[in-house]
Amino acid sequence: MKSEVDSYTASLDCVHCGLCLEACPTYGVLGLETDSPRGRIYLMRALAEDRIDDVDAIRPHLEQCLDCRACETACPSGVRYGHILETVRADLEEARPRRDLASRVRRLLLRHLVAHQGRLRLAFRLGRVAEALGLRWLAFRIGLLPRKMDALVPRIPPAAERRSLAGRYPAKGEKRGTVGLFTGCVMEQVFGRINVVTRDLLVANGFEVVVPASQTCCGALSLHDGQREDARRTARHNLQAFADCDVVLNNSAGCGAALREVGELLGTDEAHAFGARCRDVTEFLAEVGLAAEPAPFPHKVAYDAPCHLCHAQKVRTAPLEVLRQVPGIELVPHPTSEDCCGSAGIYNLVHRQLAAEIGDRKAAALRASGAQVVVSGNPGCMMQIRAHLDPGDGIEVRHPVELLLPSQHDRT
Ligand code: SF4
Ligand code: SF4
Structure with a gap:
């Protein structure tokens, strides 16, 4: 071969x-x-x-x-x-001579659901109804889904937190520039709140924010699953959607790495130029500087670096640089910050045993750090870390943008 x-x-x-x-x-x-x-x-x-x-x-x-x-x-x-x-x-x-059922279902979902925002929104709407009817509880109760997955499969938030942010949002105060915001596929449906905070943070810091309606999945899940053609299709789509944006920001390290590497995937000058315009939101804010002082956050905070931010995108110091500017914050040392937490896209659902052992190691290191709050700029890592900490640990898991919002900010 x-x-x-x-x-x-x-x-x-x-x-x-x-x-x-x-x-x-x-x-x-x-x-x-x-x-x-x-x-x-x-x-x-x-x-x-x-x-x-x-x-x-x-x-x-x-x-x-x-x-x-x-x-x-x-x-x-x-x-x-x-x-x-x-x-x-x-x-x-x-x-592969014959795909097993799990692989065929995965391919079907990635190609025909995740890559289509409209279908994905409908699926989450139905999922929310199913949860309200108790079907999720039943599925875990009767063993249709393994109980250990309960903590890893996120609850679907209410409709208000899942709405599309497509539109153009004016900067607050003196305008410093215009940025495009990548809002993701599952991210929009499960962590829509983080997208809203990201938009508000950028607006509060003097940026006009453009969220193109025609954007789609970054293709990272397809890439991890060996579906390079599917990833190429969504990459071409995003190139068009963000054609007018000089800077394309994201708040999810896995998506960020895929967006940044589209040049390698598509092999065109246009794709390389697009990749060079993509940035993690903390990296961008460290570059341009915070114009709005974040609200005080007097807590011990451990920063856990998502692999696709530190190892793939080589963004290491920027998140810490901006977090240090939060009044009252105490950043505590976390020696295994750059070690994988075991999330890795859908790895923790597919390779549960191994992912759980890796997740337990991460949780033990975080307990030892004495942190009250863990911040990590990737939704998958946030879910995995949350799932492996015990409620009794009293450690909250947050996204960095949540700590960077100013005290007074108007919801856009
Ligand atoms: S570090 Fe690992 S990948 Fe790199 S050259 Fe050595 S064995 Fe090979
Ligand atoms: S699991 Fe091991 S081999 Fe695979 S990417 Fe991570 S460090 Fe490299």
Whole structure:
């Protein structure tokens, strides 16, 4: 089997030094070379060189990878692990003789539901009705859905928190510029409140905010699942939707990484230029400076860095820079801040056991930090961390934008 040539060539950069092993969460839990970055690169290279007879034997090792890209940060040779993995996963999907039911359902949902905002909104509306009728409770009660997933599957918020933000919102005070806001697919439906806060924060800081109605999913979930063509389709759509925006901001690290890397996915100048215009909202605010002082927040706060912000987008200091400007905040050290929490898109639903062990390690580190509040700029990480902390820990989980809002701000 031949993968895209550049991904095979990229795998040759690995010199097998093993410096990435300690950074790898699956190697940390399983202790197996085949579940380490070095081992997986070796397997992917062997696959590209047609030295693997039984492709199905190596599939689980590649599927168990979180695509957290901590190995990229640790690697002194600059191996582009994420790129290699995603292209090889796409090859494996193509070569699959028969997809199992779970894989077919996943593909169907990603292609025909998640990538269409209108259908997704309708599905969440129906889901909300089902929850109100007690069907969610029943599904977990009778074992249709495993009970352990209850904490990981978010409750659907009321309609007011799920409405589309499409429109143009004028800056407050002296206008400093205009920015586009990417509001996501599931993000809009489950964390719409965070989108509203992000918009209000930008408006309060002097920016006109444009939210194009025609934007769609970033394609990250399709990429992780090996559906590169589907990801390309949504990427082209977003290029058009944000064609008039000089800056495109997002508040979800997983989406941000996918948006930033569309150049590599589509291979056009236009796509590379689009990727270069995309920024995480905290990164942007650190660059331009806060014009509106955040409301006081006198709490001990631990910052947990989403993998796709620190390892994929290489945004490390910006969130801390802006958080330090919150009056009264005490940022407490969190030594495992850049370790994966086990969320990784839908990984924690598909690989529950492994994700739970990784999530428990994260929760233990957060308890030890003495933090009262954990902030993380990725909705999946927020849900995973919440699910693994006990209510008795008394630790709140928030998005950084929530701590940056000024005391007095008008809802737009
Ligand atoms: S992406 Fe994460 S889980 Fe996968 S090999 Fe690299 S460090 Fe390990
Ligand atoms: S991926 Fe990088 S750090 Fe890991 S074994 Fe290869 S060269 Fe070494």
